[in-house]
Amino acid sequence: MSKAYILxxxxxxxxxxxxxxxxxxxxAKPRVEHLRQLxxxxxxxxxxxxxxxxxxxxxxxxxxxEEQMDTTxxxxxxxxxxxxxxxxxxxxxxxxxxxxxxxxxRGFGFWAPIEGILGVTPDLRRTTGLVILEQQExxxxxxxxxxPIFTQPFARGVTVAPxxxxxxxxxxxxxxxxxPAHPDAARHVxxxxxxxxxxxxxxKLLNEALxxxxxxxxxxxxxxxxxxxxxxxx
Amino acid sequence: xPKRFADTAGGKAFLLNLWQDxxxxxxxxxxxxxxxVTNLATNTLFMCLGLTFATALTSWTCSALRHHTPRQTRxxxxxLIAAAYVIVVDIALRAYVPDVHRLIGPYVGLxxxxxxxxxxxxxxxxxxxxxxxxxxxxxxxxxxxxxxxAIACVREPLGFGTLFGLPLPAREAWFHPVTIMVMPPGxxxxxxxxxxxxxxxxxxxxxxxxxxxxx
Numbered sequence: 001m002s003k004a005y006i007l008x009x010x011x012x013x014x015x016x017x018x019x020x021x022x023x024x025x026x027x028a029k030p031r032v033e034h035l036r037q038l039x040x041x042x043x044x045x046x047x048x049x050x051x052x053x054x055x056x057x058x059x060x061x062x063x064x065x066e067e068q069m070d071t072t073x074x075x076x077x078x079x080x081x082x083x084x085x086x087x088x089x090x091x092x093x094x095x096x097x098x099x100x101x102x103x104x105x106r107g108f109g110f111w112a113p114i115e116g117i118l119g120v121t122p123d124l125r126r127t128t129g130l131v132i133l134e135q136q137e138x139x140x141x142x143x144x145x146x147x148p149i150f151t152q153p154f155a156r157g158v159t160v161a162p163x164x165x166x167x168x169x170x171x172x173x174x175x176x177x178x179x180p181a182h183p184d185a186a187r188h189v190x191x192x193x194x195x196x197x198x199x200x201x202x203x204k205l206l207n208e209a210l211x212x213x214x215x216x217x218x219x220x221x222x223x224x225x226x227x228x229x230x231x232x233x234x
Numbered sequence: 235x236p237k238r239f240a241d242t243a244g245g246k247a248f249l250l251n252l253w254q255d256x257x258x259x260x261x262x263x264x265x266x267x268x269x270x271v272t273n274l275a276t277n278t279l280f281m282c283l284g285l286t287f288a289t290a291l292t293s294w295t296c297s298a299l300r301h302h303t304p305r306q307t308r309x310x311x312x313x314l315i316a317a318a319y320v321i322v323v324d325i326a327l328r329a330y331v332p333d334v335h336r337l338i339g340p341y342v343g344l345x346x347x348x349x350x351x352x353x354x355x356x357x358x359x360x361x362x363x364x365x366x367x368x369x370x371x372x373x374x375x376x377x378x379x380x381x382x383x384a385i386a387c388v389r390e391p392l393g394f395g396t397l398f399g400l401p402l403p404a405r406e407a408w409f410h411p412v413t414i415m416v417m418p419p420g421x422x423x424x425x426x427x428x429x430x431x432x433x434x435x436x437x438x439x440x441x442x443x444x445x446x447x448x449x
Contacts, residue, residue, distance in 0.1 A: 001304045001305075001306075005304065006304045006306065006307055009302065009303070009304060009307070010307055010310065010311075013299075013311060013314060014314060017314060017315065017317075017318040020318065021318050021321045021322070024321075024322060024325055025321075025325055028325045028326075028328070028329040031329045032325075032328050032329050032332075035329070035332050036332075039332070112340075134336065136340060138416070138417065139273050139274055139277070139337065139416060140273055140274075140393055140394060140413075140416030140417075141413070141416065141417065143337075194413050
């Protein structure tokens with residue numbers, strides 16, 4: 001077979017299969033994008049404890065987000081210059097009573113990047129929920145960070161107020177709980193046994209995300225007066 | 235008289251790949267994903283469906299193009315065809331079962347490099363007509379699936395106390411997780427056991443004298 005035939009054959013084959021795959025990708029794109037958006041909206045609702053997202057259908061989640069959430073805000077962390085998307089959740093459709101904030105975080109786990117959304121109370125002192133959107137940790141071990149066994153304490157409320165001492169973490173994720181009488185006991189989250197590296201990675205990336213979020217909120221007091229007051233009180 | 239399925243070229247290839255020449259315990263192919271996805275049966279099932287689809291259609295396409303494919307570039311052609319079908323699987327999982335895609339997504343992409351696809355294309359599809367090639371690929375995919383599901387059906391109950399995500403009966407009363415079963419070493423142990431069992435059952439014994447022959 002001549003070189004021209006070989007080149008022509010490969011070019012035609014690549015064009016045919018490339019076009020078919022591109023066509024399929026474009027056809028599926030709206031559905032994939034719709035599912036991704038819906039999942040993110042459910043995560044916002046769950047992280048801010050606006051409702052039990054699992055019990056709501058897609059339309060109810062969308063309505064809740066449209067009526068009781070402001071997802072247009074973006075803050076800037078003055079130290080790193082990074083943009084921090086800010087989601088505000090309100091208790092009422094008139095948007096008069098703030099229920100809490102949510103912000104996305106991203107960092108490296110033990111195997112691959114971990115992506116999620118953390119919700120905090122209006123005074124930024126306690127968590128309202130944690131949702132893991134992406135993770136590739138070991139199924140059954142590190143992968144359990146996306147399950148209620150790990151996320152429930154965040155929904156119950158973990159203290160994440162700015163630490164009093166410099167260098168102290170916002171929260172700790174360890175296997176051994178501190179003495180309940182210890183002032184930092186409320187900042188503790190139980191680690192998943194057998195997933196030490198993933199839990200250490202989660203501790204690091206959540207502390208970094210919280211530090212960035214607090215800096216960004218402090219630098220933008222107009223974002224919310226309640227949060228500004230909380231920072232003034234520190 | 236119509237030929238029996240087992241006597242046709244495709245039927246013979248299909249059945250051989252399913253059991254006697256099983257790609258996992260006989261040919262020792264596709265081990266990477268065997269170790270990676272078998273701790274949950276649901277993930278295993280979707281991986282197996284994806285691989286069977288990709289292998290059968292890659293074999294069929296390679297066979298259909300065999301008279302036109304330049305010998306020098308045949309492996310490039312096989313990889314290109316396999317990649318296209320694997321991307322189809324990836325898009326389908328992303329669009330219809332996103333939760334499964336989130337868990338096995340990275341391994342789906344690796345189907346492209348799965349030795350079973352290239353192995354069947356090189357060993358069978360480029361020398362045989364499309365229908366037998368399709369059956370050969372499907373047999374290899376289903377043979378791989380059988381072994382993976384057998385491993386998953388041991389690892390998931392022992393590791394999580396569930397099967398296909400459903401709790402086993404009276405789980406609270408008896409279940410104690412065997413953590414190693416959900417970790418990669420558990421897959422190694424199970425693969426070794428299943429391979430041993432499979433090889434023992436399929437061992438080809440030397441042909442002895444026919445029954446009733448004079449001693």
